[in-house]
Amino acid sequence: MNDHQAFEEVADFLAGTFHQDMGSPEQALADFIVENTKECLEFTLESLLVFMRTNTTEKEKEDFIKSYAEIYFPAMGLTPLEWLENVIGQLKEAVKTK
Template sequence: MSENYDFIEELEDFLGGTFHQDISSPKQALDDFINEASKECLLFTVKYCEEFSNSDLTNQEKGNIIQSNAEIYFPAIELTPLQWINKLVEVIKEAVKIK
């Protein structure tokens, strides 16, 4: 994977491709992604998600990007989009340890 990438574009592709309208649940979609992805892919996913979280975008802008690309009803999971993406990164990091 090249160092020449746009972390927002990568994030949007990941969210749209993983958390789309046909998933049974966000947890199941994440589990499926982790099971199917290589360790390198998981590490890259963590990298661009963390770059996104640490970027200069406002929390509102970050939340809007997440909501626009993930088909998740955040009140139902009782997390804000930013809390959810941070939790998602932690779950992926744990998965990398055992992959």
């Protein structure tokens, strides 16, 4: 997967999962994990890992995350990148148990 594909996949994941109609970010992620196959979780995880490894600056990554995820990060006490790292960790655990 190249960087461009990863950005497209991450945008789809963020916008499709963390939108204005979700109950909470935590519940939205839990629902995503339950509703999708192990293969889908692995693909999403790989896209997120490629996104995190790109040469894009932290600010650009954070702006990208904020533009697609309907989350108010200051209320969570996390930066968008810290939050995404937590999401990655939860997806890694979910892949192990699916």
